Amino acid sequence: MEMDELDRSHYTLHACAHCKGTGTCTSGPDGASCMVCAKRNELKKGLYHGLACGTCGGLGKTDTMTYRMTHRTQPILSISLVFGSIGLILLFGFAGSPYFHEVLTFCTTLLGSVIGYYFSKNPKQS
Numbered sequence: 001m002e003m004d005e006l007d008r009s010h011y012t013l014h015a016c017a018h019c020k021g022t023g024t025c026t027s028g029p030d031g032a033s034c035m036v037c038a039k040r041n042e043l044k045k046g047l048y049h050g051l052a053c054g055t056c057g058g059l060g061k062t063d064t065m066t067y068r069m070t071h072r073t074q075p076i077l078s079i080s081l082v083f084g085s086i087g088l089i090l091l092f093g094f095a096g097s098p099y100f101h102e103v104l105t106f107c108t109t110l111l112g113s114v115i116g117y118y119f120s121k122n123p124k125q126s
């Protein structure tokens with residue numbers, strides 16, 4: 001993707017709407033942290049004060065572009081990798097290609113690393 005072609009304003013850091021730029025969630029009752037952020041911090045039910053904002057990760061600022069890039073491009077990339085590999089295996093398998101075993105080895109290694117990456121990094125999100 002050509003970064004320069006995109007509108008520069010996308011790179012501006014915006015004050016986080018959820019915590020109003022403070023980095024601390026005060027959306028709950030009496031300035032306590034809200035349920036969503038409590039959940040993000042892996043806390044059970046109850047009132048917590050001064051929790052790190054779950055929306056911006058406690059930074060107080062959100063970079064919408066980077067956020068979208070990391071949260072949308074990565075899954076799409078790995079999904080297309082997975083489907084591409086499966087497609088290659090099927091293609092070479094049906095064609096009876098002499099390189100089938102090489103392709104199969106390559107693809108299963110690739111799939112293994114993609115799956116391994118997701119299971120080790122985001123065990124709850126994947």
Ligand SMILES: [Zn+2]
Nearest residue numbers: 025027034037
């Ligand atoms: Zn919150």
Ligand SMILES: [Zn+2]
Nearest residue numbers: 016019053056
């Ligand atoms: Zn925030």
